[in-house]
Amino acid sequence: MAKKQRYKFCFGPWNISEGADPYGPPTRPPQTFDWKLSKLKKLGFDAMMFHDDDAVPDIDGKSEKQIRNEAKELRRTLDGEGVAAEMVAPRLWFSPMTIDGGYTSNDAKCRRYAIERSLRCIDIAKILGTDLIVLWLAREGTYLRESKSGKRSIELIVEALDKMLAHDKRVRIAIEPKPNEPMDHAYIPTIGHALAVAQLASDPKRIGALIETAHCILAGLDPADEIEFAMSFNKLWSLHLNDQNGLKFDQDKPFGSTNLRSAFNQVRALERNRYGSGGEHVCFDVHPFRTTKIEHWLDHLVNSRRTFLRLVEKARSFDEATARKLSAERNYQALDQMAIEHLLGS
Ligand code: XLS
Ligand code: MG
Helix, strand or coil: CCCCCCCCEEECHHHCCCCCECCECCCCCCCCHHHHHHHHHHCCCCEEEEEHHHHCCCHHHCCHHHHHHHHHHHHHHHHHHCCEEEEEECCCCCCHHHCCCCCCCCCHHHHHHHHHHHHHHHHHHHHHCCCEEEECCCCCEECCHHHCCHHHHHHHHHHHHHHHHHHCCCCEEEECCCCCCCCCEECCCCHHHHHHHHCCCCCHHHEEEEEEHHHHHHCCCCHHHHHHHHHHCCCEEEEEECECCCCCCCCCECCCCCCHHHHHHHHHHHHHCCCCCCCCCEEECCCCCCCCCHHHCCHHHHHHHHHHHHHHHHHHHCCHHHHHHHHHCCCHHHHHHHHHHHHHCC
């Protein structure tokens, strides 16, 4: 029998969030980074994901040398805790320089800022010991169709990718597609778009993808199919599992919270394609509900991991032979009920 995958888990400091939303202030006081890090291993996680300014706060006001020094200090702290850095992502959506987008801004000065910041992000990743950069292209899109050219925007994204690839010969870039929010329409809404854009870059081998459950649902797609699509190209380099109830704001609910059967199918897709066998992590991009009390602050992470592991058991004990037989007989009614009964348990 094939060796069973042992999954490696991670989350980011932003996943222990304070509950602010566009309509109200935080409902929990901020926690320090060190506190978050100290909890990680105890909760059964292996690695942490970072935005560039999670790693080096106030990055825009710091020199290259300062950035490197702070990244080195963080590396020592991570090593001390036995925690790996899974990836680093440039936060290209917060600064006044990214109001109109990063790489696709209509202002050349702002575009230069976005690229420079991405190169610093690569420097940080190298120091933290990861070759993986994640690009969530938050503001690369339009609020109104007349404001940008779609073709020019793709050229600008490819130019930025090429500069990043040239900056460090070992870096790999995983594009995290999302169809909307904050933009009306984003330029890279799905995995298919991400992998197509990769083909235009100078070294397509070093561009892959990260799939987030909620983002697939927002695009009207099935997350399990998106996972298998990316894995058909060996391009699923990271994963943000969570959940989402329909087409509304990005909810980042605990994994399995809305649709347990979809969560099961995502895990089954990962299992049968051996996700993780190349060292990839299972990350939970989940947030506590705004109502969460301080004493329950980490439960969404613990619960997502637990649900994932329970669904791994469900995927491993699913009667695949019978499923194949029922599929061959086109008895999908029985297959449907078999999946339901399996999830319900005895
Ligand atoms: C937002 C994204 C973000 C990325 C990291 O919707 O999911 O959290 O995962 O930049
Ligand atoms: Mg995400």
